[in-house]
Amino acid sequence: MKKFRWEVLYCIIAIILTCLVVTSGDCFSKKIKIEVGQIAQQTIEAPFQVENELATERKRILAENTTPDVYKMDDKVLQKGIANIELLFNYVEALKTSGIPEEFGTSPVQILQSKSPIPLYEDEYKNLLGTSLNELDSLEQICINLLTNIMDAGVKENENKSLDIRTKLERTDLSTLQQKIAYEIIYTQIKANFVIDKEATALAKEEARNHVEPIYILQGERVLEQGTRVTEEAYAILNTIGYLSTDDSQNYSQFIGLFVLIFLILLFLYRTIRIDKSIMALTRGQASLIFILYVISLGLIRVMITGDYIYIPLAVAPLLISILISKDIAIVMHLILLVVAGVSHKADLVFMIYHLLSGLLSISIITSMQERKQTMRNALFIGGIQAALFVSLNLLVGMNISSKLLFKGAEAFLVGLIIVILVVGSLPLWEAAFGFITPIQLLELTNPDQPVLKRLLIEATGTYYHSLLVANLAETAADEIGANALMARVGGYYHDIGKLTCSNYFKENQVLDNPHDYLDPKSSADIILSHVTSGLELAEAYKLPKCVKDMIVEHHGTSMAGYFYVKAKNIEGDEVDPMDYSYKGPKPQSREAALIMLADVVEATVRSMQNKIGKELSVEDIVRKMVRQKFDEGQLDECPLYISDLEKIIESFTRMLKGMYHERIEYPDRKVK
Known part of the structure; x- marks a missing residue:
């Protein structure tokens, strides 16, 4: 219930602050009541x-109006004109070659006027009837050829071809009178044959509209x-852009939208927590750090409300969380901050894509960083990613490459560089304030050049190699059960550093006599038990992190130095106090400390009994027995290990120890001549 209370308190405060940031942002602020024609009271x-949109529409209308009409040729107009000319001359030839009975009382000119498809003056009909057949044929052909020549070039509506006809007739051998008749014949038959194709014209105008680039x-x-x-x-x-307040009910609708948004964010968090067990297992310190970073990020989002989006250090909190707690939690934090920032700034697609991709890529890069000396390389890499994202997204929305665009890209690069340096540089502050241990710090502790490890190699060589084996066993088992493998490895390296104070009193470091042969059991037990308290003192002196100190004092729990206890009972009887021969504890509180305890006892036991390993006694038998013994003693009662984890640990230890202490064939002696 106590844990529930502070978690709910954090959640309530975070919701209130989120609402304040969003409602004071661009979505809720700068709403004005104004009409067209009024004088603006602010910029x-x-x-x-x-x-x-209006400027874009004007540009599209201009493009549509300036697009020329599309025409198509109507061949039937020319064919009809040629047919009319041929019919006229056929009537003329027929009247010339065949007589008209006088009883009809009609002259040839009157008949021609009534039958001719081409209207001419009476004198022109008379001239045609008075022209010889050869000249009629020549005149007919000239009329047809000139009409065809003019019509093939295309005649548009209301286009006057009078001058063109006269010019072409003057180049012929016709007399002036014949030219006049030919002009009238051709002029009457020239009709518009180059007409507008309505469908093609409409398509061309639509295409011209679509090719107009929007004005932004x-x-x-x-x-x-x-x-x-x-x-x-x-x-x-x-x-x-949503700055007009045309209706008083609009504010209420915005608050409804904000309420739904907060609800969906909480639903997303709830579903994520249900799926991801690492979030459920957060300690109070971790939850406090997440809360503090979220509040700081909200402050930065609000302060930068009027600034350019590339300056918003949205990735600072997710990067710190990815290093100090978990990559998955960092991604969740980044997505939530991105939504809040997007709503507060009323962001466009470029804003959202820029921060989404740059944040996710930055988290991926920082999480894989193993040493602090890689900081500058990663900072340059992340800065380059942000610059490339900024330039590419602006090119995508239609901006041209310019010095201004490249300069802003350089600014995005510097922002990414500063963010990484700020995050990595502030790690010691967060580590000290909340007692966190980062993967970077753990990896640095695995360096053999660490002073205490160098001392262990020189002054207690046997303990050093025993520690390496314990570290390997614990790390492999941690991978199997989902514990922190790197922390388990570091714990294995440092769990026995207390033996430096009296290294020759431990079996793995003894070369000649055993000093315990000359001591009473109580004194020997005190020396053996003291390596835990001595280890803690050395850890303090070498400024080792808290998790390593915890594994040093917990790796024996409250178990007993059984050898000296039995020896004391054989000498003093049942009056021996078991507490004098037991470690002070506490019992392992973490899975990693429990793995160090099990790996320590299993490795020491298998090493001491390796000569007895065979068909009757296997490595697995020893491992299973020692793990069962620690379980029965209650040494694992206070750590979050499951029964199913113990079986995985046994299998992992057995596999590793078989490789370390495998059977070797006995080579026969070689006879030398």
């Missing part, structure tokens, strides 16, 4: 890139200037 800049108002560009009249264009842009 408003675009919080993000937005399309100027860039982030930070002024939409409305104080003291100027509000135009329809400015009004439309203000409406698009």
Whole structure:
């Protein structure tokens, strides 16, 4: 219940602060009531890139109006004209070659006027009837050829071809009178044969509209200037970016939207916690760190509300969490902060994609960092990623490559560089404040050049190699059960550093006599038991982290130095106090400390009994017996190990120890001549 209370308190405070940041951001602020034609009382800049729809539409209409019509040729117009000319001359030839009975009382000119498809003057009909057949044929052919020549070039509606006809007739051998008749014949038959193709024209105009690039108002560009009249264009842009307050009910709808958003974020957190057990196992210190970093991030989001999005250090909190706690929790934190920042800044797609990808890539890179000396390399890498993202996203939305764009890309690079340096540089502060141990710090402790490890190698060589074996056993088993393998390895390296104070009193370091042969059991037990307290003193002196100190004092728990206890009972009887021969504890509190305890006792026992290993006694038998013994003694009661974990540990230890202490064939003696 106590844990539940502070978790709920953190959650309530975080929700309240989130609401304050969002409601004071661009989504809720800068709402104005104004109409077209009124004078602006303040200057408003675009919080993000937005399309100027009216300007874009004007540009599209201009492109549509300037697109020429598409024409198509109508061949039937020419064919009809040629047919009319041929019919006229056929009537003329027929009247010339065949007589007309006088009883009809009609002259040839009157008949020609009534039958001719081409209207001419009476004198022109008379001239045609008075022309010889050869000249008629020549005149007919000239009329057809000139009509075809003019019509093939295309005649548009209301296009006057009079001059063209006269010019072409003057180049012929026709007389002036014949040219006049030919002009009238051709002129009457020239009709518009180059007509507008409505479907093709509409398609061309639509294509011209679609090729018009949208006109954008860039982030930070002024939409409305104080003291100027509000135009329809400015009004439309203000409406698009959500700065117009046209209805009092709009504020209520925004609060409803914020409530739904907070609910969905909490639902996302709940589902993530249910799935990810590492989040459920957070300590109070870890939860406090997450809460503090979230509050700091909210403050940065609010302070940077008027600044460019590339300056918002949104990845600082996720990067710290990925190093100090967990990569998965860092990703969850980053997604939540991205949503809050996006809503507060009323962000566009470029903002969201930029911070989403740069944050996720940064978390991935920082999580794999193993040494602090890699900080600058990773900082340059992350800065390069942010610069490339910024430039590519702006090119994607239509910006051209310019010195201004490249300069902003360089600024994004510097921001990424500073973020990584800030995160890694502040790690000692967070480690000291919350007692965290980072993978970077653990990896540095595995370096054989660490002073205490060098001392162990020189002054207690047997203990050093025993520690290496324990570290290997514990690390492999930690991988099997999902514990912190790196922490287990470090614990294995340092768990017996207390033996440095009296290394020759421990069997693995003895070369000649055993000093315990000359001591009473109580004194020997005191020396053996003291290596835990001595180890803690050395850990303090060498400034080892708390988790290592804990494994030093917990790796024997409250177990007994059985050899000297039995020896004392044989000498003094049942009056011997078992507490005098027992470690002070505490029992292992973490899985890693429990693994060090089990690996320590198993390795020592198998090493001492390796000559007895065979068909009747296997490595697995010894491992299973020692693990069972520690379990029965209650040494594992206070650590979060499951029964199923013990079986995995036994299998892992057995596999490793078989490789270390495998049977060797006995080589026969070689006879020398």
